[in-house]
Amino acid sequence: MATQQSRSAARLMMAPAVVLLLGWMLVPLTMTLYFSFKKYLPLRGGDLGWVGFENYARFLTSSAFWPSVQTTLVIVGGVLAITVVLGIFLAILLNQPMWGQGMVRILVIAPFFVMPTVSALVWKNMFMDPNYGLLAHLWKLFGATPVEWLSQASLPSIIMIVSWQWLPFATLILLTAIQSLDSEQLEAAEMDGAPAHKRFAYITLPHLGRAITVVILIQTIFLLSIFAEIFVTTGGAFGTKTLSYLIFQRVLESQNVGLGSAGGVYAIILANIVAYFLVRIVGKNLDA
Amino acid sequence: MGRITLDKVSKSFGDVEVIPPLDLTIEDGEFTVFVGPSGCGKSTLLRLIAGLEDITSGQIRIDSEDATNVPPAKRGLAMVFQSYALYPHMSVRKNIAFPMKMAGIDQAEQDKRIDAAAKALNLTDYLDRRPGQLSGGQRQRVAIGRAIVREPAAFLFDEPLSNLDAALRVGMRLEISELHERLKTTMIYVTHDQVEAMTMADKIVVLQAGVIEQVGSPLELYERPCNKFVAGFIGSPKMNFIEGKEAANLGATTIGIRPEHISISTTEGQWKGTVGVAEHLGSDTFLYIHADVSPNETMTVRVDGEFSARHGDTVYLTPRAERIHKFGADGLRIE
Amino acid sequence: MARSIAPRRKAINTLLAWSIGFLIFFPILWTILTSFKTEATAIANPPVFIGFDWTLENYQAVMERSNYGRFLWNSIVIAGGSTILGILIAIPAAWSMAFVPSKRTKDILLWMLSTKMLPAVGVLYPIYLLFIRMGLLDTKIGLMIVLMLINLPIIVWMLYTYFKEIPGEILEAARMDGATLREEVIYILTPMAIPGIASTLLLNVILAWNEAFWTLNLTAAKAAPLTAFIASYSSPEGLFYAKLSAASTMAIAPILILGWFSQKQLVSGLTFGAVK
Ligand SMILES: Nc1ncnc2c1ncn2[C@@H]1O[C@H](COP(=O)(O)OP(=O)(O)O)[C@@H](O)[C@H]1O
Ligand SMILES: [Mg+2]
Numbered sequence: 001m002a003t004q005q006s007r008s009a010a011r012l013m014m015a016p017a018v019v020l021l022l023g024w025m026l027v028p029l030t031m032t033l034y035f036s037f038k039k040y041l042p043l044r045g046g047d048l049g050w051v052g053f054e055n056y057a058r059f060l061t062s063s064a065f066w067p068s069v070q071t072t073l074v075i076v077g078g079v080l081a082i083t084v085v086l087g088i089f090l091a092i093l094l095n096q097p098m099w100g101q102g103m104v105r106i107l108v109i110a111p112f113f114v115m116p117t118v119s120a121l122v123w124k125n126m127f128m129d130p131n132y133g134l135l136a137h138l139w140k141l142f143g144a145t146p147v148e149w150l151s152q153a154s155l156p157s158i159i160m161i162v163s164w165q166w167l168p169f170a171t172l173i174l175l176t177a178i179q180s181l182d183s184e185q186l187e188a189a190e191m192d193g194a195p196a197h198k199r200f201a202y203i204t205l206p207h208l209g210r211a212i213t214v215v216i217l218i219q220t221i222f223l224l225s226i227f228a229e230i231f232v233t234t235g236g237a238f239g240t241k242t243l244s245y246l247i248f249q250r251v252l253e254s255q256n257v258g259l260g261s262a263g264g265v266y267a268i269i270l271a272n273i274v275a276y277f278l279v280r281i282v283g284k285n286l287d288a
Numbered sequence: 289m290g291r292i293t294l295d296k297v298s299k300s301f302g303d304v305e306v307i308p309p310l311d312l313t314i315e316d317g318e319f320t321v322f323v324g325p326s327g328c329g330k331s332t333l334l335r336l337i338a339g340l341e342d343i344t345s346g347q348i349r350i351d352s353e354d355a356t357n358v359p360p361a362k363r364g365l366a367m368v369f370q371s372y373a374l375y376p377h378m379s380v381r382k383n384i385a386f387p388m389k390m391a392g393i394d395q396a397e398q399d400k401r402i403d404a405a406a407k408a409l410n411l412t413d414y415l416d417r418r419p420g421q422l423s424g425g426q427r428q429r430v431a432i433g434r435a436i437v438r439e440p441a442a443f444l445f446d447e448p449l450s451n452l453d454a455a456l457r458v459g460m461r462l463e464i465s466e467l468h469e470r471l472k473t474t475m476i477y478v479t480h481d482q483v484e485a486m487t488m489a490d491k492i493v494v495l496q497a498g499v500i501e502q503v504g505s506p507l508e509l510y511e512r513p514c515n516k517f518v519a520g521f522i523g524s525p526k527m528n529f530i531e532g533k534e535a536a537n538l539g540a541t542t543i544g545i546r547p548e549h550i551s552i553s554t555t556e557g558q559w560k561g562t563v564g565v566a567e568h569l570g571s572d573t574f575l576y577i578h579a580d581v582s583p584n585e586t587m588t589v590r591v592d593g594e595f596s597a598r599h600g601d602t603v604y605l606t607p608r609a610e611r612i613h614k615f616g617a618d619g620l621r622i623e
Numbered sequence: 624m625a626r627s628i629a630p631r632r633k634a635i636n637t638l639l640a641w642s643i644g645f646l647i648f649f650p651i652l653w654t655i656l657t658s659f660k661t662e663a664t665a666i667a668n669p670p671v672f673i674g675f676d677w678t679l680e681n682y683q684a685v686m687e688r689s690n691y692g693r694f695l696w697n698s699i700v701i702a703g704g705s706t707i708l709g710i711l712i713a714i715p716a717a718w719s720m721a722f723v724p725s726k727r728t729k730d731i732l733l734w735m736l737s738t739k740m741l742p743a744v745g746v747l748y749p750i751y752l753l754f755i756r757m758g759l760l761d762t763k764i765g766l767m768i769v770l771m772l773i774n775l776p777i778i779v780w781m782l783y784t785y786f787k788e789i790p791g792e793i794l795e796a797a798r799m800d801g802a803t804l805r806e807e808v809i810y811i812l813t814p815m816a817i818p819g820i821a822s823t824l825l826l827n828v829i830l831a832w833n834e835a836f837w838t839l840n841l842t843a844a845k846a847a848p849l850t851a852f853i854a855s856y857s858s859p860e861g862l863f864y865a866k867l868s869a870a871s872t873m874a875i876a877p878i879l880i881l882g883w884f885s886q887k888q889l890v891s892g893l894t895f896g897a898v899k
Binding site: 010016020024031090103107109111115121122127140167176228232243245252257260270271274 | 629632633636637639640641643644645647648650651653654657666668669670712713715716718719720722723725731733735736737738739740741742743744745746747748749750752753772775776777779804829832833835836839840849850853854856857864867868871874875878879881882883886890893894895896
């Protein structure tokens with residue numbers, strides 16, 4: 001497969017994608033680095049000169065920084081845990097013999113097609129509104145006081161909304177993986193007298209390893225940058241300010257580009273730390 | 289025309305030298321078979337000739353022109369792969385037409401050649417099917433059809449029959465041999481099956497670990513194998529090897545005698561033994577014998593027709609003296 | 624397997640799966656139902672499920688309030704355009720990775736994916752400036768390029784895992800048959816990978832359609848797609864549930880329908896090599 005000619009052809013065919021992504025990464029990154037060392041207020045004087053590491057120090061010491069990192073990690077971790085666990089459960093369920101399997105799959109996949117802005121708006125207003133939301137009606141039906149979801153239980157609420165959106169993705173990938181499991185293996189284990197939970201632990205779960213890795217990798221990529229769900233629901237209030245959102249506020253709401261850029265650099269560092277760990281897991285589990 | 293010359297050709301994958309420098313000439317019109325155990329580098333050698341891999345050093349000439357750096361598409365060779373490598377999304381007709389389309393041959397000529405190939409290969413009724421709808425043997429024929437229509441300088445076959453069942457294999461073997469008789473084009477055929485090699489080849493190249501052990505016609509290899517490896521590899525059932533005193537008496541480290549060159553008797557003979565297993569095929573009888581001269585390995589004897597013997601019977605073996613092969617300590621043939 | 628309990632187990636499975644499926648789908652169903660209610664019915668307590676006077680007034684109101692057609696058109700052009708651009712760039716790259724792998728292939732792939740982890744907000748302002756400088760702000764082509772870039776790693780990965788399933792011998796056969804690299808990709812690889820390409824296309828259209836950071840921040844009036852259309856309903860506090868539902872339905876309907884119809888193709892390729 002590999003002659004000198006095909007190797008140079010390969011390099012050439014790789015080039016557009018690599019060059020574009022490299023540009024997409026480096027150009028803005030360089031600019032962000034540049035701004036991060038400046039006092040830069042577009043609406044209040046623009047470029048006010050170099051300030052060294054002042055932006056970095058300010059961002060790091062601002063009371064919002066560490067909570068925002070924590071919020072980010074909680075949301076990503078929470079959504080991952082929920083979607084993977086429920087996804088495995090649903091995948092196993094959907095793999096059982098039943099009537100109307102195709103239709104159920106259509107129902108389950110649906111949230112994946114819903115744009116985050118819509119899902120956030122619908123959940124916020126029609127379900128989680130403390131006065132008119134469906135959940136409030138449900139609570140009242142049982143004589144309980146409706147919960148003010150997005151202020152009293154803001155973080156769990158957002159995790160719930162986002163999980164709802166990503167559960168279909170996890171389920172579908174895990175389902176495909178389960179379907180590829182050789183049923184003879186399970187039958188052999190059953191013949192050997194392994195009870196259901198052991199068959200799951202020793203055969204099904206290991207078989208799903210790669211699929212789970214893929215789900216975690218892809219979802220993390222998207223979850224680190226969730227935006228619309230927070231923008232629409234809480235606007236970053238009630239402890240739902242992720243690092244991304246904090247930076248967004250610095251740049252767009254306070255129009256402090258220098259400070260926001262320093263935050264951006266932190267976010268990039270955080271993303272790289274997460275990426276590093278992910279790649280270590282993935283590298284093991286994914287013969288890419 | 290299709291004379292292929294390999295001049296000190298070698299191939300390494302990374303640090304691993306799969307084929308040490310080797311010289312080989314394949315004459316125009318010759319049916320050459322590369323044979324050797326699995327993993328010995330047959331496919332690699334074929335792919336070097338095809339241009340699908342770069343050679344590490346040396347030179348490949350096709351019709352005395354240097355082809356070393358010519359891409360596969362321009363070498364004028366056609367290849368039939370073990371997996372057939374048909375284009376699954378194209379009909380049989382389109383599959384066969386593909387190389388002609390690439391060569392820019394006009395439509396009328398294409399149709400003519402497709403029809404001729406289809407007739408020769410019994411594919412006329414299947415031209416509009418997809419490869420997925422064909423049997424293994426039919427797929428094989430399509431692959432051959434795709435190779436012949438472009439009228440290549442040489443055909444390269446990489447174990448083309450190994451995915452077929454035994455009965456089909458014999459049939460296809462004959463078809464390929466006949467194709468060669470008809471076209472008289474150079475063919476290089478890779479196989480690990482020495483029966484295929486013996487039955488089809490004008491010239492056999494026996495390979496082991498990337499090294500050419502012997503080149504010659506099937507009968508040359510059968511009658512005068514140049515070393516123990518070739519002697520053991522060519523011929524079926526395998527040659528019996530005997531070491532020790534019996535060999536030393538003849539001035540060799542090892543002597544070899546083919547199963548069909550041993551006569552057997554229940555009363556008298558040179559070597560005494562007991563029957564382990566007897567296989568009665570009607571036409572021949574194969575006897576696997578624990579002989580005193582070969583304590584570690586059972587000896588195989590082939591007898592024409594029926595020979596009644598059962599497990600545990602005592603028998604006597606006599607080799608035909610002029611058919612004994614002698615090998616030295618280095619494994620090379622001693623004249 | 625004990626045959627006698629199979630029908631009962633099947634019934635239980637069916638019931639359980641349908642209940643969960645219904646629960647997961649319910650928010651969407653509720654939105655669609657509410658879009659046909661009057662505002663008063665929409666917030667009625669206890670809630671009304673089906674037994675209400677169906678009305679189209681919300682859809683009319685939404686159409687009057689904003690130019691749905693233009694948002695829809697922008698969404699189609701941006702999602703479609705970015706996808707086609709992305710596929711055209713990704714096919715050759717994925718070909719290289721799948722068929723001429725090197726020691727660095729895996730690193731390059733993971734690096735590509737890691738560019739997707741770069742927080743968009745971190746580079747929003749620079750991109751914003753560049754867009755102004757290049758006159759790309761609030762243009763469809765600008766968004767197309769950005770969305771193509773952010774989804775490119777995913778496209779490359781999907782195509783790569785798909786191409787890897789194709790036996791290299793078939794491409795080699797094409798090469799022996801005299802095909803140039805271009806012909807090999809156009810006549811052999813691409814048609815053989817149609818299911819995978821279709822799946823990739825679909826996923827990418829969905830991702831691009833729903834992308835809500837760049838589409839919100841890099842457009843104003845001209846190029847705004849449906850994400851912006853729906854975002855304009857986030858400000859007037861609550862109370863217009865029926866109209867909100869109508870707008871939501873209009874925003875998600877095209878992709879929901881596309882997704883449902885092409886579900887099989889989408890799912891078949893949505894493995895990212897997770898299934899061996
Ligand atoms: N692309 C490759 N990279 C590394 N080693 C290879 C490659 N192709 C073949 N080899 C090695 O070269 C040797 C010869 O392989 P091959 O030519 O396929 O053998 P054969 O066809 O005789 O069975 C084997 O040991 C094989 O592992
Ligand atoms: Mg081989």
